[in-house]
Amino acid sequence: MKQGKTLEALGTELQRQRAARQDFVADTRHLTFCTEDGKSHLTFTTGNKLLEFGVNPLAHQQISARLGIPLKYYQRMQTEAPALLDENVNNWLQQSPERRMLRVMDGNVRAFLSDRYRRLDNLELCAAVLPIIRDMKGSVIESCEVTEAHLYLKVINRKMKAEVAVNDVVQAGFVISNSEVGLGHLTVEPLIYRLVCKNGMICKDFSQKRRHVGRQIESGDTAYELYSDETLAQDDKAFFMKVQDTVRCAADEAKFMLTVHKMQEAMQIPLEHQPMQEVELLADRFSLTENECGDIFRQLFLSGDNTRYGLLNAVTAASQNAVDYERATELERIGGEILSLPVPRVLLPEAGNTRTMQNVTPMRQLPGKQEVRYA
Numbered sequence: 001m002k003q004g005k006t007l008e009a010l011g012t013e014l015q016r017q018r019a020a021r022q023d024f025v026a027d028t029r030h031l032t033f034c035t036e037d038g039k040s041h042l043t044f045t046t047g048n049k050l051l052e053f054g055v056n057p058l059a060h061q062q063i064s065a066r067l068g069i070p071l072k073y074y075q076r077m078q079t080e081a082p083a084l085l086d087e088n089v090n091n092w093l094q095q096s097p098e099r100r101m102l103r104v105m106d107g108n109v110r111a112f113l114s115d116r117y118r119r120l121d122n123l124e125l126c127a128a129v130l131p132i133i134r135d136m137k138g139s140v141i142e143s144c145e146v147t148e149a150h151l152y153l154k155v156i157n158r159k160m161k162a163e164v165a166v167n168d169v170v171q172a173g174f175v176i177s178n179s180e181v182g183l184g185h186l187t188v189e190p191l192i193y194r195l196v197c198k199n200g201m202i203c204k205d206f207s208q209k210r211r212h213v214g215r216q217i218e219s220g221d222t223a224y225e226l227y228s229d230e231t232l233a234q235d236d237k238a239f240f241m242k243v244q245d246t247v248r249c250a251a252d253e254a255k256f257m258l259t260v261h262k263m264q265e266a267m268q269i270p271l272e273h274q275p276m277q278e279v280e281l282l283a284d285r286f287s288l289t290e291n292e293c294g295d296i297f298r299q300l301f302l303s304g305d306n307t308r309y310g311l312l313n314a315v316t317a318a319s320q321n322a323v324d325y326e327r328a329t330e331l332e333r334i335g336g337e338i339l340s341l342p343v344p345r346v347l348l349p350e351a352g353n354t355r356t357m358q359n360v361t362p363m364r365q366l367p368g369k370q371e372v373r374y375a
Contacts, residue, residue: 003143014146022104024044024101024102025101026100028100035082038082040054041055055109056148058181060074100112100114100115101114122151129176132244132247136251139156141154142156150183151180156172160253164263169194169195169196188208190203190259191332200316201312203259203340263339266339269307269309271306319335
């Protein structure tokens with residue numbers, strides 16, 4: 001599992017971001033988009049003040065999507081015809097008027113969102129869930145990070161563990177993730193931590209999600225800055241109480257054992273193709289880079305395990321070499337996606353049907369009872 005910040009460093013950064021952030025709601029007809037020297041800016045007026053902010057890459061993508069300008073064309077205009085980009089953006093800001101929330105940090109617009117977007121911020125989330133995690137016996141935050149797009153808290157319960165095979169022990173856990181910039185829900189996902197290689201796999205099944213959707217913000221047609229008011233604070237308190245309940249139930253023994261059984265099942269499913277071809281197919285399915293494919297093939301070759309279990313472990317092992325924490329987490333999710341693939345079944349001969357599935361060995365008989373060991 002790729003390591004990020006220490007918990008102390010994470011808290012320091014979240015406090016810094018809280019002090020640096022600003023949120024505005026503005027009618028698009030009051031926004032002006034301008035590009036100079038390869039950098040774009042949005043300007044608008046609040047009260048008697050003219051404000052100007054840079055535009056970061058994610059906000060560019062959100063502006064492109066909202067205005068219906070194809071992203072490839074948008075990016076080409078950025079580099080080859082910035083005046084044409086300005087003309088396009090400003091035209092559609094005027095022709096398609098609406099109110100948008102602009103999330104700003106460190107002098108740049110980091111997100112261009114709906115005025116119904118609910119601000120569920122990382123600092124409040126940590127304040128709500130860290131005491132719950134601290135009170136969960138055996139639970140520790142194994143890794144945490146805040147990126148431009150997400151906050152991640154990866155929690156392991158060291159007391160809840162089981163053997164997938166002899167000397168191959170896994171522990172239960174969960175990942176809490178949140179995006180302040182509109183890239184997904186506030187999510188709690190099951191996590192499996194494999195002790196032999198310290199890899200994490202984020203499971204597709206049993207995840208819990210909560211949406212960033214709230215009431216439409218009432219206002220006139222001018223731009224103005226948003227602050228937390230008492231009503232929003234009460235709404236957030238109720239919301240985070242539900243999040244706390246979700247976290248308390250995240251490391252569930254029954255769901256953990258279902259995942260362990262699926263991992264044992266995956267040990268008996270041989271790869272349908274040669275390892276290199278299998279990795280190439282995986283690259284097409286999940287848009288892997290050439291370097292990621294090389295890392296996965298290397299891990300698969302070193303393990304000598306040409307089963308579905310070996311493949312998912314190769315992917316999660318390769319996540320530790322990912323270019324950044326965001327991508328490492330995506331590779332951990334891909335490991336969980338592989339585990340969730342349908343199980344091949346041998347088709348028994350029937351009248352007029354003699355087809356069989358190739359390269360599938362009989363399933364190993366699992367023990368009648370599996371127990372979670374509590375250290």
